[in-house]
Amino acid sequence: MTMPPFPSFDDIMKALLDDIAPVVTFESDQLEPPYIFVTRVGGRASDLIDAPVIDIEYVASTREESKVLKSAGQERVLAAGNTAPGGYLIDTADEQTGGRFMPPLRRDDRGVTATVRLTYRRPRG
Numbered sequence: 001m002t003m004p005p006f007p008s009f010d011d012i013m014k015a016l017l018d019d020i021a022p023v024v025t026f027e028s029d030q031l032e033p034p035y036i037f038v039t040r041v042g043g044r045a046s047d048l049i050d051a052p053v054i055d056i057e058y059v060a061s062t063r064e065e066s067k068v069l070k071s072a073g074q075e076r077v078l079a080a081g082n083t084a085p086g087g088y089l090i091d092t093a094d095e096q097t098g099g100r101f102m103p104p105l106r107r108d109d110r111g112v113t114a115t116v117r118l119t120y121r122r123p124r125g
Contacts, residue, residue: 004123006050007088012120013038013054015086020072021058034060034069041115049119053096057113070099070112077116091119 013036014023021034042053056077058069080093096115 003047006045006122007120009040009050009052009054009118010038011086012088012090012118013056015088016076016080016090017056017073020076021060021069027059034058034065036069036073037111043117049091049121051117051119053115053117055113055115057111059111061110063110063112066110066112067099070114074099074114077114077118080118089121091121093118 010023010025017023017036021036023036023038024031025038027037037057037059039055040052041055043051045051056073058066058073060066060069074095077093078095080090083090094117096117099112099114
């Protein structure tokens, strides 16, 4: 019996954080802040769960604005265990590394990044 695929980490992150700021998986000069840039940097799946390690960068026009985004995102992630944003069941969620200021790719933008781990299941077939 073939099992359904795991949901994409970015779909889950959009369901979890998109109402705070738009969640994106790419950055470009045409993208105006604020936004939340997510990328999977590790983790592994088993037969039952996927456990991605995800870098989340909160980008805004000022450092203070990026800190506000990061705080809102951090609270949402830390409260995400045993919830189902967008219908995706998240079993656990924790922060692997706290907020770190990132040198901006574009001089006018400022970002704070954190690394999180989620665990979630395959959808029921």
